[in-house]
Amino acid sequence: MAAEISKEKLKALQLTLDRMEKTYGKGAIMRMGDSAVEPMEVISSGSLGLDLALGVGGYPKGRVVEIYGPESSGKTT
Structure with missing residues (x-):
């Protein structure tokens, strides 16, 4: 069974991913199965x-x- 991730952790993760994308460009970070x-x-x-x-x-x-x-x-x- 997959572990539950808190809303705060998901928000922090999304902020981090957004910053990395802003710094390194679109497509620098990809999640499996997103596209x-x-x-x-x-x-x-x-x-x-x-x-x-x-x-x-x-x-x-x-x-x-x-x-x-x-x-x-x-x-x-």
């Missing part, structure tokens, strides 16, 4: 599995993408 994936230009990774996992079909153009993981996990292959 559909927006179409964007992408560059294919060359791996269909990775492109599907990224959710948009590849690396989004004009964005910083960081790939991380433990040693020998296939980051450079």
Whole structure:
């Protein structure tokens, strides 16, 4: 069962999200399920599995993408 969140906490959260959006621009903070994936230009990774996992079909153009993981996990292959 989900925990109840007080009205005060929800109000404080919304104020924080509004400030972050004002500072960093619309779309900087997103909640899961709030909106559909927006179409964007992408560059294919060359791996269909990775492109599907990224959710948009590849690396989004004009964005910083960081790939991380433990040693020998296939980051450079």
